[in-house]
Amino acid sequence: MPEFRRDPIIGRWVIVDPSRSFKKMTYSAEEEYPKDVSKCPFCAGNESMTRPEILAYADSCRQPNSKNWTLRVIPNNKPILEIEGALKRRGEGMYDKMDGIGAHEIIIETPKHCMSIADKSEKEYGDVYSAIIERVKDLRRDTRLEYILAFKNYGISANALFEHPHSQLIAMPIVPKRVREEITGAENYFKYKERCVFCDIIAQETSSGIRVVEENEDFIALCPYASRYPFETWVLPKNHFTDFDLLPNKELKSLSKISRSVFVKLYNVLDNPSYSSLIHTSPLKEKNMSYYHWHIEIIPKLTKTAGFEWGSGLYVNPVLPEEAAKYLRESE
Amino acid sequence: MPEFRRDPIIGRWVIVDPSRSFKKMTYSAEEEYPKDVSKCPFCAGNESMTRPEILAYADSCRQPNSKNWTLRVIPNNKPILEIEGALKRRGEGMYDKMDGIGAHEIIIETPKHCMSIADKSEKEYGDVYSAIIERVKDLRRDTRLEYILAFKNYGISANALFEHPHSQLIAMPIVPKRVREEITGAENYFKYKERCVFCDIIAQETSSGIRVVEENEDFIALCPYASRYPFETWVLPKNHFTDFDLLPNKELKSLSKISRSVFVKLYNVLDNPSYSSLIHTSPLKEKNMSYYHWHIEIIPKLTKTAGFEWGSGLYVNPVLPEEAAKYLRESE
Numbered sequence: 001m002p003e004f005r006r007d008p009i010i011g012r013w014v015i016v017d018p019s020r021s022f023k024k025m026t027y028s029a030e031e032e033y034p035k036d037v038s039k040c041p042f043c044a045g046n047e048s049m050t051r052p053e054i055l056a057y058a059d060s061c062r063q064p065n066s067k068n069w070t071l072r073v074i075p076n077n078k079p080i081l082e083i084e085g086a087l088k089r090r091g092e093g094m095y096d097k098m099d100g101i102g103a104h105e106i107i108i109e110t111p112k113h114c115m116s117i118a119d120k121s122e123k124e125y126g127d128v129y130s131a132i133i134e135r136v137k138d139l140r141r142d143t144r145l146e147y148i149l150a151f152k153n154y155g156i157s158a159n160a161l162f163e164h165p166h167s168q169l170i171a172m173p174i175v176p177k178r179v180r181e182e183i184t185g186a187e188n189y190f191k192y193k194e195r196c197v198f199c200d201i202i203a204q205e206t207s208s209g210i211r212v213v214e215e216n217e218d219f220i221a222l223c224p225y226a227s228r229y230p231f232e233t234w235v236l237p238k239n240h241f242t243d244f245d246l247l248p249n250k251e252l253k254s255l256s257k258i259s260r261s262v263f264v265k266l267y268n269v270l271d272n273p274s275y276s277s278l279i280h281t282s283p284l285k286e287k288n289m290s291y292y293h294w295h296i297e298i299i300p301k302l303t304k305t306a307g308f309e310w311g312s313g314l315y316v317n318p319v320l321p322e323e324a325a326k327y328l329r330e331s332e
Numbered sequence: 333m334p335e336f337r338r339d340p341i342i343g344r345w346v347i348v349d350p351s352r353s354f355k356k357m358t359y360s361a362e363e364e365y366p367k368d369v370s371k372c373p374f375c376a377g378n379e380s381m382t383r384p385e386i387l388a389y390a391d392s393c394r395q396p397n398s399k400n401w402t403l404r405v406i407p408n409n410k411p412i413l414e415i416e417g418a419l420k421r422r423g424e425g426m427y428d429k430m431d432g433i434g435a436h437e438i439i440i441e442t443p444k445h446c447m448s449i450a451d452k453s454e455k456e457y458g459d460v461y462s463a464i465i466e467r468v469k470d471l472r473r474d475t476r477l478e479y480i481l482a483f484k485n486y487g488i489s490a491n492a493l494f495e496h497p498h499s500q501l502i503a504m505p506i507v508p509k510r511v512r513e514e515i516t517g518a519e520n521y522f523k524y525k526e527r528c529v530f531c532d533i534i535a536q537e538t539s540s541g542i543r544v545v546e547e548n549e550d551f552i553a554l555c556p557y558a559s560r561y562p563f564e565t566w567v568l569p570k571n572h573f574t575d576f577d578l579l580p581n582k583e584l585k586s587l588s589k590i591s592r593s594v595f596v597k598l599y600n601v602l603d604n605p606s607y608s609s610l611i612h613t614s615p616l617k618e619k620n621m622s623y624y625h626w627h628i629e630i631i632p633k634l635t636k637t638a639g640f641e642w643g644s645g646l647y648v649n650p651v652l653p654e655e656a657a658k659y660l661r662e663s664e
Contacts, residue, residue, distance in 0.1 A: 007558040009529050010510075010517040014558040015648045018655065080648055093536045095557045149644055170646075177645030178342075185342040197341050204425045225427045226339040226346040278643040297643055311610040311629055312481055313509030314502075316347045316412055323350065 002081060002100030004174065013174045015080060015100055037113050041077075042164035044111035050074045054105060055134060057127055071127050072108045073135060073169075079104035080170060087144055087173055101144055103171040107131050113164050117154065118267040120165070125263075126256035128167055129247075132279070136245040139171045140284055147175045147283050150244075155274025157301040175283045182280060183292050190291035198293030199240055201225075211321050213328040214261055218254035221262045223321035223328070229299050230319035231270060233262060233328070236295040244281035244294045259296075265328045266300060274301040334413060334432030336506065345506045347412060347432055369445050373409075374496035376443035382406045386437060387466060389459055403459050404440045405467060405501075411436035412502060419476055419505055433476055435503040439463050445496050449486065450599040452497070457595075458588035460499055461579075464611070468577040471503045472616055479507045479615050482576075487606025489633040507615045514612060515624050522623035530625030531572055533557075543653050545660040546593055550586035553594045555653035555660070562634050562651035563602060565594060565660070568627040576613035576626045591628075597660045598632060606633040 002017035041049035047065045051074055056062070058069040075083075081102030089098045109120070109128050132150045139148055152167040153160040175183075189197040205211055205222050213221040213233060221235045235258060237251060247255070266273060281294040309315050334349035373381035379397045383406055388394070390401040407415075413434030421430040441452070441460050464482045471480055484499040485492040507515075521529040537543055537554050545553040545565060553567045567590060569583060579587070598605060613626040641647050 005558040007556070008521070008533065010513045012558065012560075012645065012647075014560055015646070016559070016652060017648060017650055018652045092557075093540070094532055095536075149646070151643070172646075178643060179645075181342045181645070189340070200426055201340065204427075208425070224339070225424075226337040226344065227348070228346055276643060299643055311483070311510060311608060311631055313344065313511075313513070314347070314481070314504075315344075316349060318349055320348060320350045 001085070004098045004100055006096040008095055012177050017080060017100065040113055040162070040164050042072075042106075042108045042162060042166060043113050044069070047072075051077060055131060057131070067111075069111060070124075071110065071131055073131055074106050074108065076104040076106050076168070081172060083142075098173065101173055103139060103142075103145075103169070105135060105169045105171075107135075107167040107169065109165040109167060115165050116267065116272055117263040118272075120260065120263070122256045122260045125259045126252060129252060129255060129259075132167070132169060133245045133247065133252075135169055140245075142171070144173050145171045145284055147172055147179065148281075149176060149179075149278065151276060151278040153276050155272075155301070157274035158276045160274070179280055179283070183282070183286075183289075186291045186293070196240055196291050196293055198236060198295065202236055202238055211325045213265065213325050214258060216254050216258055218251045219258045221258055223325040225321060227317055227319075227321040227324070228315040230302050230317060231266065231273075231300045231324045231328070232317075232321070233266070233298045233300075233324075234295050235259065235262060235298070236293065240290075241294055242282045242289045242292050243287055244279050246287075262298070262328070265331045266298070268331045269327050270300055270302065275299060276301065333417070336430045336432055338428040340427055344509050349412060349432065372445055372494070372496050374438075374440045374494060374498060375445050376401070379404075382438075383409060387463060389463070399443075401443060402456075403442065403463055405463055406438050406440065408436040408438050408500070413504060415474075430505065433505055435471060435474075435477075435501070437467060437501045437503075439467075439499040439501065441497040441499060447497050448599065448604055449595040450604075452592065452595070454588045454592045457591045458584060461584060461587060461591075464499070464501060465577045465579065465584075467501055472577075474503070476505050477503045477616055478505055479503070479511065480613075481508060481511075481610065483608060483610040485608050487604075487633070489606035490608045492606070511612055511615070515614070515618075515621075518623045518625070528572055528623050528625055530568060530627065534568055534570060543657045545597065545657050546590060548586050548590055550583045551590045553590055555657040557653060559649055559651075559653040559656070560647040561631050562649060563598065563605075563632045563656045563660070564649075564653070565598070565630040565632075565656075566627050567591065567594060567630070568625065572622075573626055574614045574621045574624050575619055576611050578619075594630070594660070597663045598630070600663045601659050602632055602634065607631060608633065 002015055004013045005016055006013050044067050053065055053072045053074050055073040056069045057071040062068050081100045081104050083103050085099055085101055087098045087101050107128055110124060136148050139145060148171045150169045186197050202220055211222045218238055219235055220238055221233055224234055275298055277296060277298040279296050282289060282292050334347050336345045337348055338345050376399050385397055385404045385406050387405040388401045389403040394400050413432045413436050415435050417431055417433055419430045419433050439460055442456060468480050471477060480503045482501045518529050534552055543554045550570055551567055552570055553565055556566055607630055609628060609630040611628050614621060614624050
């Protein structure tokens with residue numbers, strides 16, 4: 001059973017899961033995806049190789065776990081967190097821990113094994129967002145959960161385990177540290193200014209334009225002023241929304257449109273980069289906050305991060321966000 | 333000129349330095365160290381290839397920047413921060429920035445090009461610590477500086493740029509985020525308990541023993557309870573010390589001893605791993621705090637970190653710290 005352990009100094013929860021396979025990765029012996037595509041559990045026809053599906057987009061007459069779907073959601077075979085059991089919060093001397101309760105689901109984005117981020121249609125982007133929203137709405141009913149993190153690791157350098165296009169969703173009994181920091185920071189800003197810091201960022205970036213990658217009626221994509229990584233890109237709703245899963249249908253369409261466009265730009269400028277993207281939304285039990293604003297963070301994996309950057313929290317970025325934005329803006 | 337930029341949401345300072353070389357690293361085309369060792373600027377005989385030395389350990393009759401030294405400290409040729417100029421704190425619309433003022437020095441640990449962490453003697457470990465202490469004492473006089481971070485990246489996977497054994501020291505006008513979090517967390521703990529959290533950790537770990545790697549009269553090495561990474565190891569002074577550079581001579585000897593021993597264990601158990609190590613000490617202007625306790629954090633680079641771990645602050649560690657400690661404890 002995985003376990004949450006709390007750092008007694010800074011309060012960060014870490015998942016310790018000794019049942020996961022630990023392989024020493026030497027970087028020089030670079031890993032590759034399995035070659036035999038016919039054994040890919042995410043491909044159409046291989047539905048029996050996964051655990052039973054939780055959700056599928058398909059014709060209404062289709063039998064569950066059969067072929068002819070366009071998107072499937074399944075429980076991860078090797079989940080980081082498990083749904084069965086109780087949290088059992090307890091001490092261990094001066095330390096705090098609890099059982100690794102939660103959910104870990106895979107969103108198989110398409111039945112096709114090979115599909116780059118540039119091949120995906122607007123509808124396919126939209127379907128992934130819709131599936132995440134459906135799953136969040138369902139998981140909200142589990143009162144043990146505090147946060148649902150939806151993310152995608154794409155490409156070997158981003159540690160994606162499967163080549164087949166997929167996103168992931170981890171529902172957990174804690175709020176991840178980075179999200180909590182954002183909420184606290186945004187709350188402090190609001191106390192001082194009585195304005196949402198994200199809304200202020202959007203206003204300033206729209207007016208200067210130098211870090212804007214693209215915008216449409218409802219969304220803006222930009223390279224943030226204090227980007228940690230080269231070509232770090234955020235997508236934010238222009239109207240103040242706290243909760244990703246309360247997104248209206250019209251906005252969902254605009255989001256799909258700008259997502260496809262931004263990922264095509266990243267694909268073209270950075271030559272199909274590995275990346276991680278995450279949806280930062282509000283905790284499950286804190287809705288409609290006036291100071292928090294959901295958004296998507298995209299982190300291309302172009303440089304190696306030295307341990308000292310994680311160990312100090314000090315990042316050195318060799319690319320001006322204004323220049324990254326210009327490259328992306330001017331690309332197809 | 334590099335520039336500090338402040339994230340307006342969480343307040344993290346990032347260094348943006350467009351003059352640094354940005355190379356897309358694909359991981360598959362793995363980089364290697366330059367093959368021609370005769371051109372290594374850190375080797376004995378090549379002193380003219382570096383900027384003039386700031387400090388050297390050598391016979392008293394030696395001319396500066398000549399041969400016959402055992403350790404040299406030089407300014408980095410491509411510093412992340414520069415010593416000339418003023419901070420010029422200023423706004424840019426809603427954002428905050430200042431010039432990248434500071435110092436970036438390289439500690440060349442030995443004239444020998446090839447020396448693994450297992451070859452280094454106790455005296456050689458001690459000399460590096462002594463040199464850091466001397467440099468910190470000197471840099472303390474610059475009142476623009478708030479923090480000095482001493483660290484070492486070892487091995488290609490840890491992003492070390494040179495094979496020749498070296499440590500680095502960055503003096504900066506801010507306190508790095510992770511250190512500030514530790515100080516704030518330790519202060520909160522002290523307010524509640526009236527005890528230092530690090531002292532409490534040492535007491536609990538000494539009494540249970542399961543996460544202890546090694547100890548001597550003055551120091552303890554352990555795998556922390558909520559380790560983020562497999563085989564993460566900390567070295568802490570048993571007596572409460574806030575400032576690394578105030579370390580008495582007797583403790584320096586014990587530190588050199590336990591350092592050599594811990595790195596030999598890591599070398600043996602993990603087969604000469606890449607790693608980053610950092611000294612977490614107090615900010616320059618906050619001395620002798622009752623709640624902060626300097627220590628060394630060693631992070632072997634064995635697994636790849638996915639972007640989602642930095643983007644969420646949620647770490648999944650596949651190795652129990654108790655097991656890592658056992659492996660290390662039982663190794664030579």
